[in-house]
Structure formats: structure tokens, C-alpha cells
Amino acid sequence: MKIIFSFIFSILLYSNTFCQDKWNLKRCVEYAMANNISIKQTGLQATLAELQYKQSKLSQYPDFLFGASGSFNSGRQQNPTSFELVTQNNIIATTQLQSSVDIFNWYRKRNSIAANLWELEAAKAGTDKLKSDIALTIANAYLQILLAKEQAEISLVQLKQSQQQLFNTRKLVEAGNLPELNAAELEAQVARDSSTYISAKGNIELSILSLKANMNIDAAAPFEIEIPPVENIPVESLADLQPEAVYVSAIANLPQQRVNDFKLKAAEKNAAAVKATLYPTLSAFGSLNSSYIYLRRPVFAQNLVSFQNTGLKVDIGGGVLKDVQSPVFQQGNRIDYFYTDAFGNQIVDNLRKSVGLNLNVPIFSGGNLRTNWERSKINIQTLELQKEQDNQKIKQDIYQAYNSAVVALEKFNAGKKALSTAERTYSFAQKRFDVGMLPTLDLITNQNNLFRAKLENTLNQFDYVFKMKVLEFYKGQGLKL
Numbered sequence: 001m002k003i004i005f006s007f008i009f010s011i012l013l014y015s016n017t018f019c020q021d022k023w024n025l026k027r028c029v030e031y032a033m034a035n036n037i038s039i040k041q042t043g044l045q046a047t048l049a050e051l052q053y054k055q056s057k058l059s060q061y062p063d064f065l066f067g068a069s070g071s072f073n074s075g076r077q078q079n080p081t082s083f084e085l086v087t088q089n090n091i092i093a094t095t096q097l098q099s100s101v102d103i104f105n106w107y108r109k110r111n112s113i114a115a116n117l118w119e120l121e122a123a124k125a126g127t128d129k130l131k132s133d134i135a136l137t138i139a140n141a142y143l144q145i146l147l148a149k150e151q152a153e154i155s156l157v158q159l160k161q162s163q164q165q166l167f168n169t170r171k172l173v174e175a176g177n178l179p180e181l182n183a184a185e186l187e188a189q190v191a192r193d194s195s196t197y198i199s200a201k202g203n204i205e206l207s208i209l210s211l212k213a214n215m216n217i218d219a220a221a222p223f224e225i226e227i228p229p230v231e232n233i234p235v236e237s238l239a240d241l242q243p244e245a246v247y248v249s250a251i252a253n254l255p256q257q258r259v260n261d262f263k264l265k266a267a268e269k270n271a272a273a274v275k276a277t278l279y280p281t282l283s284a285f286g287s288l289n290s291s292y293i294y295l296r297r298p299v300f301a302q303n304l305v306s307f308q309n310t311g312l313k314v315d316i317g318g319g320v321l322k323d324v325q326s327p328v329f330q331q332g333n334r335i336d337y338f339y340t341d342a343f344g345n346q347i348v349d350n351l352r353k354s355v356g357l358n359l360n361v362p363i364f365s366g367g368n369l370r371t372n373w374e375r376s377k378i379n380i381q382t383l384e385l386q387k388e389q390d391n392q393k394i395k396q397d398i399y400q401a402y403n404s405a406v407v408a409l410e411k412f413n414a415g416k417k418a419l420s421t422a423e424r425t426y427s428f429a430q431k432r433f434d435v436g437m438l439p440t441l442d443l444i445t446n447q448n449n450l451f452r453a454k455l456e457n458t459l460n461q462f463d464y465v466f467k468m469k470v471l472e473f474y475k476g477q478g479l480k481l
Helices: 002-019 025-035 037-058 108-174 180-215 243-253 255-276 343-349 368-434 440-475
Strands: 063-073 076-078 085-087 090-104 281-294 296-317 320-339 352-360
Touching: 025 037, 025 108, 025 180, 037 108, 108 180, 108 255, 108 440, 180 440, 243 255, 243 368, 243 440, 255 368, 281 343, 368 440
Parallel strands: none
Antiparallel strands: 063 090, 076 085, 090 281, 281 352, 296 320
16 A cells, blocks of 8 residues: 555656646756756766776876685695605695886876876766757757747637637628628638647647657656747847857857867877887886695604615725615504694795886887877877867858848848738728628638738747847857746
8 A cells, every 4th residue: 555655646746846837948958957868878978088087097006916826736746835846635825916017108107197187078078068959959949839839829819810700700691791602711711720720739749749858858747838928038139249259259168169179188198198108118016925835744654674785885994895785664654644834834934025127118019009109190180170170160150140140130020010011901901891891802811911920920030039049059158038
């Protein structure tokens, strides 16, 4: 029962999270920054770059290696402590502690550390770039929802207006004041307006789904945004967004430009590190080694059984020589066992030490080292060209965005005049239709003209706002609605 209750509570809590209030643009962007999958993936790449940087810093310090091994041996072998050949069973243990440190390597490690640091900064800037791109995408999707809602509202007003006209015309037709054709024409217009309204509502849902996808929100979760009036959205003056000034600001602030700068610095440090491999390196090393052997060897009694001549003679005086004889023993019964020293004693007694210097001089490596250095220099040139290309592209994008904003403003101003004219024309047409001086088809034509003018004006207004927001974004002012 507790599990069921907890499950229901979790669902309610999840629903309330999205239903308790509406989402403004700031909240949408903040949620996307924390939950967008692409941003999380680039964050992991930055974490990997940080690990690489930390590891390269630790590589400056001496390394230590401790090793130990143990084995059971039988048969003829060399005793590791006495070095005599014996035939026996034994247990051998060895220990070893080694260390080495670079004394001088032409700053290879230092340059590698610096390169990894710049790679880390580039990874962070790359994450910032993706966040900026996602934020701009979120703003575009948010504005698309606002536009779709505005279009749906206009379509609904148009539909209600057509329905009211049909209602009034139907009364006149029933009274015999108008022909049935007038009502049929309005019925067709109502059907067209209904279809337009349904399509507009569908566009709202599609725009919301697009925004949810970028925010990584479940498509089935309830979601509603704030609807600020488009005329209240703050927009800077075009005079304050001149393309050359915006470009200078973009070069200094946009993440992509920082990515290029950091990667170029990293490539220069990598080239210095690769060049260091062409020169000799000096390092020091040292080690401590010891061993232990365990064996149990039986001790047997030696019984004297006879003597035998050795072939040697000894002068016992007066010119008398006497044969030298040696005793002959026979192995008797086992009387005891011989054991090796204790572990600690052997480790101390068998301790061996070594320390020294190691000089490595690259003489010939099949051209690999020099080729790697040449590659690193070409990589620097490639990144310099990439940086120049990206700067040219951002400048072109800014000038195009500025030109698009100017055109959007002119279209918006022209659309407002066209809308005002369409409203007056429709007002006159309605008055003439009401007194029977205008055919229904002409009224519908004027009504459709007004509808298109409203849609066009709304589209132009949102297009102008978005173009201006793009310029503000390039200038580094963020996104404000």
C-alpha cells in the first residue's frame, strides 16, 4: 500500500511541477541548461579533459612501484640466496620497490600540462557554445509558440466573424430578403475558416513539442508558457546594433571564438612538447630488492665404516713417506631437519640496493619523431585557418542578421499600413453588405484580405523581434523577452 501511495504521490508531484505555473523564457532556458542531453554530453567531455589535465600534472612527480611474487619450486635449481645448485623442494618469495624521475626532458611535460590546460578551457568554452546555441534555439521555439498562438487567435476571430455573418445571412435568407446563394457562400467560408483554425491549433502543439524536445521534457507532460504581448517585448534600437560594433563584441565574447583561441594555444604547447622528444632526456632511477626462501632439508647421521687411500703421501720424517687416507662415511638414520632463517632475517640479509642515471638519446626512429613535430606545426596552421574562417563566418552572419533585421523592420512597418488599409476597406465593405449594396463574395474577399493582412502583420512583427534578438545575442546581451 505504501508503494502505491508513493507512486501516486510522485505522479502528482511531477504533474504539479509543470502545472502549478506557466513557463517564461528565462525558466525554459535555465531548465534546458540543466537537462538538455547534448549539454550533458559536452559536460562529460569537459570532465574528461579535466581528468587529463590533472593526470598530466601528477606525471611530474616520481613514480613508485612495489612488486612481490611467490612460487613453489621442485627439482634441480639455484638457491636464490646462496646461489648453489640444489635438488629440493622450496618456496621462494621476492619483493621489489622501484622508482624513477625525470631530471630534464626539455620541458616536454611542462608543455604537455599547459596544452592540457588549454584543452580543458576549450572544452569548457565548447560547452558554453552549445549552451548558447540551445538558448537561441529555445528562444526561437518560444517565439514560434507565441506566433502560433497569435495566429490561432486571429483564426478564431475570423471563424467567429464568419459564423456570425452566416447566422445573420441565414435569417435574411429565411425571410426572403437574400438568395440562398449568399448563405451557401458563407457556409463555405466558415468551413475554410474552421480548417484554418484547426491547423493553427495544430501548429501550437507542434511548436510546444519542439520546445519540450530541446528542454528534454516528456512530450506527454502538461506544459504552458507565459504569453507576453509581442509589442511589450524589449527590443534595442538598430542604431545600437551596428554590425561592426556587434562583430567586435562577438569576437571578444562568443564561446566559439574562445574555443578557437584555446585550441590554438593548446596546439602551440603540444608542438613544443613534441619538439622536446627530438632531444636527449636524463632521468634517475633507484630500486630496493630482497628475497626469501623456505626449505626443510633432512639431516642424517654419518657413520665411519673405513678409510681409503687418497693417492697422496706425506713425509713423516727420515725420508719415510706414508699414504694419506680419508675416512669413508655411510649415511645413517635421519636425526633432524635443517630449516632456513626466519622471513624477517632473510629480507634484511638479502637486501639489495641500486641507484643510477639514465640518458636516452634519440638517434634514429624511422623519422617518427620529426614527422610528429611537422604534423604538430601543420595542426597549428590548420587551427589558425579555422579561426580565421570562423571569424569571417561570424562577421558574415552578423551583417546578414543586421540586413535581415532592417528588412524585417521595413516589412513590419509596411505591414502595419497594409493592415490599417485592409481594416478600413473591410469596414466599408461590411456597411455596404449590411444595406444590400455588396455581394457576399465581395464581402468574403475583403474579409479574407483583412485576415491575411493580420496574419502577415503578426508574422512580420515576430520575425522582426526574432531578428533583433539574434543581433542582441551576437552582441553578448543574452536573451530577453
